Structure formats: structure tokens, C-alpha cells
Amino acid sequence: MKDILDFDRYPLDREGSAEWQQLVEQSIAALEVDGMFNLEGFLRPGVAEKAVREIRPVMAARSHVHKRMHNIYFKPDIPELAPDHPALRKVETISHTVCADQIPGSVVLAIYEYEPLLRFLAATMGKTRLHVMQDPLARTNVMAYRAGEALNWHFDRSEFTTTLLLQAAERGGDLEYRTDLRSDDNPNYDGVARLLEGRDPEAKILRMKPGTLNVFRGKNTAHRVTTVEGERERMIAVFSYYEKPGVMFSAEERVGFYGRAA
Ligand SMILES: [Fe+2]
Numbered sequence: 001m002k003d004i005l006d007f008d009r010y011p012l013d014r015e016g017s018a019e020w021q022q023l024v025e026q027s028i029a030a031l032e033v034d035g036m037f038n039l040e041g042f043l044r045p046g047v048a049e050k051a052v053r054e055i056r057p058v059m060a061a062r063s064h065v066h067k068r069m070h071n072i073y074f075k076p077d078i079p080e081l082a083p084d085h086p087a088l089r090k091v092e093t094i095s096h097t098v099c100a101d102q103i104p105g106s107v108v109l110a111i112y113e114y115e116p117l118l119r120f121l122a123a124t125m126g127k128t129r130l131h132v133m134q135d136p137l138a139r140t141n142v143m144a145y146r147a148g149e150a151l152n153w154h155f156d157r158s159e160f161t162t163t164l165l166l167q168a169a170e171r172g173g174d175l176e177y178r179t180d181l182r183s184d185d186n187p188n189y190d191g192v193a194r195l196l197e198g199r200d201p202e203a204k205i206l207r208m209k210p211g212t213l214n215v216f217r218g219k220n221t222a223h224r225v226t227t228v229e230g231e232r233e234r235m236i237a238v239f240s241y242y243e244k245p246g247v248m249f250s251a252e253e254r255v256g257f258y259g260r261a262a
Contacts, residue, residue, distance in 0.1 A: 001114055004107060006044050012116045020120075027124040027215070035179050036216040037124070043211035048166045051107045052235055055098055055166070059144050059235070063096040064259045072153045072192060072222060086193035091152035091224075096144040096233075099137040099258055108237045111164065112140045118241065124215060125160055130241040135248045137258055138240055142166070145173055145234045151225040153196060155182070156218030162239040163216070165208045170230025175206045175214075177223035184220070195222055 005012060011019045030037035043051075069090045081088055100109060111117065113132055122130040133139040145151065150172075178195050179202070182188045194200050205226070208214060216223070228234050240247075251261040 001110070001116075004044060004047050004111065005114075005117075006041055009041055010039055012114075012120050015116055015119060024120065024123045028126075031124065031215070031217060035177075035218075035221045036214060038206075038208065039213040040209055041211055042164070042213040045211075047107065048210040051237075052167050054106045055103055055108070055142050055235065058098050058102050059096060059142065059233075062102060063098050063144065064257075065094070065096055066257070066259075067094045068092070070152070070154070072155060072196065074154055074157075081189060085189065086196065087189040089193070089196045091196070092150070093152045093154075094145070094149040095151060096146070097258060098142040098144075100140040101136045103140075103142070108142060108164070108166070109140055112237075112239050121160075121162060121215065121241065127243055130243065131245040131247070133240045133242055133248075134246045135240075135254075136262075137254055137260075138249045140240070141238045143236050143238060145169070145225060145228045147228055147230060150227040153222055153224045155220065155222060156216075158240075159217065159219055161216045161218050162241065163214050164237040164239070165210050165212050165214070165235075166237060167232065167235040168208065168210050169228040169234040170232050171228075172226045172230075173228040173234035174226045175208065175216075175223060176203055176226055177206070177216075177218075177221050178203045179221050181222040182220050192222065 002013065007013045010023060011017060014020050027037040069092050071088045071090055077083065078088065103109060118130045118132070122128065178200055181191055181195060195203060254261050
């Protein structure tokens with residue numbers, strides 16, 4: 001793993017050392033302030049490109065194209081809102097997904113399963129332990145977005161999302177987010193409507209570099225990936241970890257997300 005991850009910068013291999021502890025504390029502080037932390041240069045030079053070379057043929061030939069209109073909640077309706085409320089404005093998401101079972105032996109899966117990474121992430125998230133997901137499809141997904149495609153505005157279902165950017169688009173394909181747009185007890189529908197109308201001055205854009213590990217708290221922070229422009233597709237690995245071992249999707253969920261049950 002020392003040829004894949006930059007342990008000089010990010011000492012995941014020296015768990016419990018003073019420099020490991022310092023990295024954990026910096027990451028926790030960034031989560032508090034920004035709702036995310038970024039480990040730029042997490043991958044050693046050339047590793048993101050290698051990962052892309054492994055995945056590109058599968059992405060080109062066998063990825064699942066998911067195209068849908070949705071609202072920011074990914075729900076058909078919100079009982080307390082009229083169907084024409086501007087917070088329910090529909091947006092379009094298009095993505096191409098490669099599942100973990102399609103990339104056995106890949107560098108991306110080796111990183112996903114690397115135990116010291118799980119222990120580091122658990123420490124930053126204040127969890128006793130994290131486990132890899134058991135679901136053979138969902139455990140790791142690699143998503144691609146091509147010219148004209150975007151992951152549109154949404155809130156995440158999970159408390160944290162862990163991603164590794166493998167390839168950036170020439171232009172666009174940036175993470176745009178609005179920190180704490182809602183809270184667990186205030187849905188702030190008018191604020192949601194304002195954001196969707198492009199009138200929220202607190203929305204920020206983050207341009208990430210390939211090889212960056214990003215941990216993001218997206219449950220109450222609205223976010224999207226802006227529309228990709230140019231020939232090069234944006235490619236990002238999404239790692240799913242749980243506090244419980246053995247988590248699986250149902251067959252219905254697999255069909256919904258990937259177009260196949262197995
Ligand atoms: Fe998200």
C-alpha cells in the first residue's frame with residue numbers, strides 16, 4: 001500500500017503515532033468548520049491514472065447509465081408541501097456507474113478494503129469502528145460524468161460520504177455545496193427554494209484534484225456536482241462503510257441503483 005497511498009504526507013500506516021493523531025484532529029476540526037475534509041495528494045503520483053486505466057474499459061462497455069428527474073429530497077412528495085412548492089423543483093441527474101463486482105483486483109478496491117483507512121476514517125467520524133459493506137455491487141461504486149451530465153442537487157441519506165477523485169473534467173464537474181442549509185429540526189423549505197433558484201450567496205464551489213480523498217457530511221448540507229464540460233469524463237470512487245458488519249442492499253435497491261439484482 002505504500003506505493004499507492006502517500007504515507008509521508010498521511011501517516012495511516014503509523015496508527016496512534018503523534019503525527020497520526022494530529023491528522024485525525026485536523027480532519028475533525030475541518031469537519032466541524034466546513035462539514036468536510038480533503039486529503040489532497042492522498043494517492044501517490046500516477047496512481048489515479050492507473051486506477052482510471054483499470055476502470056475505463058468497463059466504464060465504456062458495461063457501466064449502468066442512470067438518468068432521472070428528481071427533487072432535492074429524492075422523494076416523490078413531501079407531505080407538508082404543495083406539489084408546486086419551489087423547494088420541490090425537479091432537476092436532472094445523469095451518471096454512469098461501475099460496481100465493485102466489475103473491478104475485482106483493482107487498485108480502487110484495495111484502497112477501499114485497507115484496514116488502516118477504515119480505522120482512520122472511524123476516528124475522524126467519532127465512530128468506534130467502521131466496516132466494509134458486504135454487498136458485492138454497492139460496496140464501492142465508480143461514477144463517471146460526461147459532457148453535459150451532472151449529479152444534481154440533493155441531500156445524502158448517510159451521515160458521511162467518502163470519495164476518491166480519480167479523474168477531473170476539463171471544466172465543470174465541481175462540488176458545489178451549501179453548508180447546513182437545513183437542520184434535523186428545521187427543514188428550511190424557503191432556503192431550499194432560494195438555493196434551487198440560484199439565489200443563495202452562501203453556496204460554495206470546490207474544485208478537487210485527482211488523488212484527493214474527500215469525507216463529506218451531506219445530510220443537511222445540500223450539494224451537487226456541476227455539469228461536466230469537455231471531452232474528459234469526471235471519474236470518482238464512492239466508498240460505502242457502515243458501523244454494522246455485513247450490510248447488504250435489497251435486490252430491489254440493487255435493481256433501482258444498478259439495473260440488476262446480481
Ligand atoms: Fe451526495
